[in-house]
Amino acid sequence: MTTPSAPQTPEQPFAAEQPAAPAKKGSRILKKVGGVVVAIAVAIAVKFGLPHLTGDAPVHAKAGECVTVTGPDNDPKVDTTDCSSGKADLFKVVKVIDDTFDVNKCGAELSALAQQLESDKFVLCLEEVPAK
Known part of the structure; x- marks a missing residue:
């Protein structure tokens, strides 16, 4: 009497279990390059565009213009405005000192506000405009 042999297991897994064919090398590289380009574009938009779109960009006012200053001392918001507006916190720009x-370059009699707009740094020397 002979003993039956053990059932044979298939050498190849079922078709559903086979790994998918690898993507073409060119399309993988294209996806990586595209992802890097998108990341760079987003970074540039945030760095240069977002502050201007949201109105958070510092104002580089000129001497003779009037500005309002709001917000905390460590992050003031400066907006140009009409000198006859009578708004609170209204200042006239006496001079602008670049770079x-x-x-302290404004002297003791004037208020001063240091600002930076992109790579430009400057100080606005301000004189308070009395409220009407």
Whole structure:
């Protein structure tokens, strides 16, 4: 009497279990390059565009213009406005000192506000406009 042999297991797995064919190398590289380009575009938009769209960009006012200053001392918001508006916190720009953050250059009689707009740094020397 002979003993039956063990059932044979298939050498190849079922078709559903086979791994998918690898994607073409060119399309993988294209996807990676596309992802990097999108990431760079988003970073540039955030760095340069977002502050201007939301109105959070510092104002580089000129001497003779009037500005309002609002917000906390460590993050003031400056907006140009009409000098006859009578708004609270209204200041006239007496002079602008470029390429510095040294607020002492305005002297003791003027208020000073250091600002940076992209790579430009400057100080606005301000004189308070009395409320009407």
